[in-house]
Amino acid sequence: MYKKNKQIVSEEKTSILFWILTAFVVLFMFWAPFQKGLFNGNTFDFERPIYSSLVWGFIIMFLASLYLLFNWKLQDHRDWLSLFVWLLPFTYLLARIHEASRYYSTNMLYIQMLYSIFFILGLYLCRSSLGNRIITYCIMVSGYVVVWFGMINWLGYKSLSASLVQWFAIIQNNEYKDAVMMADNQLRLTSIFQYANSYAAYLIALLLAAAYLIVKTRKPASILIHAFMLVPMLVSLLLTLSRGGLVILPVVLLLVLPFMKITKQIFVFIHFGIAGLISMLILNKITLVGEQFYLHQDLSTASTGLWILLGSSVGCAVIIWLLQRFVYPILENYFEAKIKNRFANILLPAAALIVGCLGIFIVFGNTGALNLFPDYIKQRIENINFEQHSVLERGTFYKDSIKLLNDYPLTGAGGGAWAALYEKYQNNPYVSRQAHNFFIQYLVETGIIGILILLAFLIYIFYLYIHRQLKAPQSNENHHVFFIFTIALLVHSIIDFDLSFVFLGVLVFLCLGAMISHIDTSATAKFIKPNALPYINKGVPAVLLVLSIVMFFISTQNLNANSLFSSAVANASGNKPINEVFNTVDKALKIHPNQPDYSIYKINILMQGYQQTKDEQYYTLLMDQINQLKQTEPHNRYLIDQELQAYLLKDQLTQAHDLARSQISNFPWDITLYEKVISYDLGLSEQARAQHNEALMTQYWNDAFDIHNMVLAKMKDLESLPKAQVQGREFDVTKTMAFNLGQIEYIRGQYASATEYLKMYVNDQFNDEMEQDIARWYLASLQKQNKNDQALYDKLIAKHPDEKDEINKLANATFSVK
Numbered sequence: 001m002y003k004k005n006k007q008i009v010s011e012e013k014t015s016i017l018f019w020i021l022t023a024f025v026v027l028f029m030f031w032a033p034f035q036k037g038l039f040n041g042n043t044f045d046f047e048r049p050i051y052s053s054l055v056w057g058f059i060i061m062f063l064a065s066l067y068l069l070f071n072w073k074l075q076d077h078r079d080w081l082s083l084f085v086w087l088l089p090f091t092y093l094l095a096r097i098h099e100a101s102r103y104y105s106t107n108m109l110y111i112q113m114l115y116s117i118f119f120i121l122g123l124y125l126c127r128s129s130l131g132n133r134i135i136t137y138c139i140m141v142s143g144y145v146v147v148w149f150g151m152i153n154w155l156g157y158k159s160l161s162a163s164l165v166q167w168f169a170i171i172q173n174n175e176y177k178d179a180v181m182m183a184d185n186q187l188r189l190t191s192i193f194q195y196a197n198s199y200a201a202y203l204i205a206l207l208l209a210a211a212y213l214i215v216k217t218r219k220p221a222s223i224l225i226h227a228f229m230l231v232p233m234l235v236s237l238l239l240t241l242s243r244g245g246l247v248i249l250p251v252v253l254l255l256v257l258p259f260m261k262i263t264k265q266i267f268v269f270i271h272f273g274i275a276g277l278i279s280m281l282i283l284n285k286i287t288l289v290g291e292q293f294y295l296h297q298d299l300s301t302a303s304t305g306l307w308i309l310l311g312s313s314v315g316c317a318v319i320i321w322l323l324q325r326f327v328y329p330i331l332e333n334y335f336e337a338k339i340k341n342r343f344a345n346i347l348l349p350a351a352a353l354i355v356g357c358l359g360i361f362i363v364f365g366n367t368g369a370l371n372l373f374p375d376y377i378k379q380r381i382e383n384i385n386f387e388q389h390s391v392l393e394r395g396t397f398y399k400d401s402i403k404l405l406n407d408y409p410l411t412g413a414g415g416g417a418w419a420a421l422y423e424k425y426q427n428n429p430y431v432s433r434q435a436h437n438f439f440i441q442y443l444v445e446t447g448i449i450g451i452l453i454l455l456a457f458l459i460y461i462f463y464l465y466i467h468r469q470l471k472a473p474q475s476n477e478n479h480h481v482f483f484i485f486t487i488a489l490l491v492h493s494i495i496d497f498d499l500s501f502v503f504l505g506v507l508v509f510l511c512l513g514a515m516i517s518h519i520d521t522s523a524t525a526k527f528i529k530p531n532a533l534p535y536i537n538k539g540v541p542a543v544l545l546v547l548s549i550v551m552f553f554i555s556t557q558n559l560n561a562n563s564l565f566s567s568a569v570a571n572a573s574g575n576k577p578i579n580e581v582f583n584t585v586d587k588a589l590k591i592h593p594n595q596p597d598y599s600i601y602k603i604n605i606l607m608q609g610y611q612q613t614k615d616e617q618y619y620t621l622l623m624d625q626i627n628q629l630k631q632t633e634p635h636n637r638y639l640i641d642q643e644l645q646a647y648l649l650k651d652q653l654t655q656a657h658d659l660a661r662s663q664i665s666n667f668p669w670d671i672t673l674y675e676k677v678i679s680y681d682l683g684l685s686e687q688a689r690a691q692h693n694e695a696l697m698t699q700y701w702n703d704a705f706d707i708h709n710m711v712l713a714k715m716k717d718l719e720s721l722p723k724a725q726v727q728g729r730e731f732d733v734t735k736t737m738a739f740n741l742g743q744i745e746y747i748r749g750q751y752a753s754a755t756e757y758l759k760m761y762v763n764d765q766f767n768d769e770m771e772q773d774i775a776r777w778y779l780a781s782l783q784k785q786n787k788n789d790q791a792l793y794d795k796l797i798a799k800h801p802d803e804k805d806e807i808n809k810l811a812n813a814t815f816s817v818k
Helices: 002-013 016-034 044-071 077-084 087-098 102-125 129-154 158-167 196-216 220-239 243-259 262-296 302-338 344-364 375-382 389-407 417-425 438-471 473-492 502-515 530-573 578-591 596-613 616-632 637-649 653-663 671-690 694-718 735-747 751-758 769-784 790-799 803-812
Strands: 180-183 186-189
Touching (some): 044 502, 044 530, 077 102, 077 438, 087 438, 102 129, 102 417, 102 530, 129 180, 129 220, 129 262, 129 473, 129 502, 186 196, 196 220, 196 243, 196 262, 196 302, 220 243, 220 262, 220 302, 243 262, 389 417, 438 473, 438 502, 596 637, 616 637, 671 735, 751 769, 790 803
Antiparallel strands (some): 180 186
């Protein structure tokens, strides 16, 4: 084994491809985090860095294919897995049979291909100790940069953080926005992710990996660097206010400890205890610095906070180094001599579980331990329970996902299925384009077939790793950091959408490949004839080579389209001629025709052109663009509004009504659709009355009240939500709905009922035209019943004298179809 590793190292040192591929991974690890973690937000705003990643990824895939063409042979588990991993993007390709969104599903297919590329890079670059060391320290150092980036933002050094960002040539803004965010009236540290919970997951992986590297190495410099980072990482974790992170941290710790020797386990706890104690001592001061800057723009304590953090980190590093240097060797020799039981490694995790339960009692019991935390962190910890809103809401997401899956069981609804379809299946009007669970989101996207393939892939990898660990523990030591990152991110992704950040997804697949890169156990398939192997050995890399070329050009074109669209938006903001903007958008759409943001922007331009010129050519192009986009994005809510507006431009009220009515089943908690339908019912009933069509008029009246009853029924459903669960968006009888229903009741002579609807939103402020109209109809309905509201009448007439005649006209008006 040693000779084989030495041979690989020798080959790699002289291999240009090895150094090119390694350099790419290193650069990516420092570039990608600062692109907002490459968050896949499924909109134009997020796509450029993802497309840039794809361009570079397929260049690397091309180079890797050249390397594999001469070196790859189907002979061990690694080689089989380098094939197996391509089944994952294949399931996304298969899911396009029933795709809910062409744009979303295509992007996810490309992203899964990027994950496969990084899996293969991890698999082959980390075979030797040289590649392993480079990738390990690349991951760790890039993570430390992210941690300090977050802390200097918290401490108020935004100009310093901006310089750091510009040094990486990432963005040109003066600052990296939202590295610290206000949520629920509490400041939360988010660093580069702009989402505190995913940052917490990343910190957990970094923390545990750093602790492992401290106890693994004997090099003073390495110990000091990793120990120095423990305090900033623990403080950062607490400042994220992530309750899920605090719950997941001990779970992940218990999962990774059994793979370490008992001495290492003991010192991991000791080091965490030291760093935790120091972190608690400085937490209040660091918290106060952030609050003073973000809430009061006070920088007077920023330098003090920075020096406290630096000094505490140095002190922690020195203490830990002394323990590692003088105490650790003594205990290691003692335990190795005294403990020979093969199950000794699980004794401490078992004890930690018991101690952890005791710790939970101390923290959550009436012991006063929580008083050590700042007030708002104390409140977050106190709120950790299964009845809190975030837990109940996630449970709702998961139940709604099963409803979605029932309609697309085998192959799913394509990439981005949850974002495209969740509103159709949701239990209440929450807003969440993420299912907050990677595996459930994967399930609805790729169906039962996809999730089984993913689980088989993961189980196979973890089986190989654990089997090797049990058989030869020492051989896994250099790969345990990759195991830690994989476990931490996958476990936390069970309760959040961490892997919607493409950077974190790449990190998981890179580590999945790296953690088994040293396992070269032979694995032959009896069904493959020996004379077929040479064709397979050359054919597979050749296919990857061709695929990389095709995908490189596709990704480059998508990136070019993004640039054109950005230029069009900039030109529109600069008041450039509309034709110039239109032509640029058109060029972007010719390259990337399925991008909904580009299409909707073009629709807006055409709509403006028609409104200004009444040129029928604009309207024809407008409807053509709408119908074209509907073929690939049938569930796009913005497109529905554009189509409704297009019908109204032509006074096609029937078509608008039918469209809005039909979409209620797809967006059952969108109150604006119910509101529009009732408004259209009123307008169409008035048209029918003018045409003396009593039956049609009555039909639209009845439809309006059917819609109203649907709203009332769903409002009743909301009453069954648990008290701690927030319903989400407002869902109630709106002002416009009440006004329109009151008008219908007045027109058909139901004055008492009209009064009841109108008084829901009547007031004496008359802030807008609708409030004035509501007051007029309300007062007229009272007159019809020989009643009055003199105070309201006097205030309305005083503010709008002409309303006196309007009320009289309305009270004396007759509404008849005769």
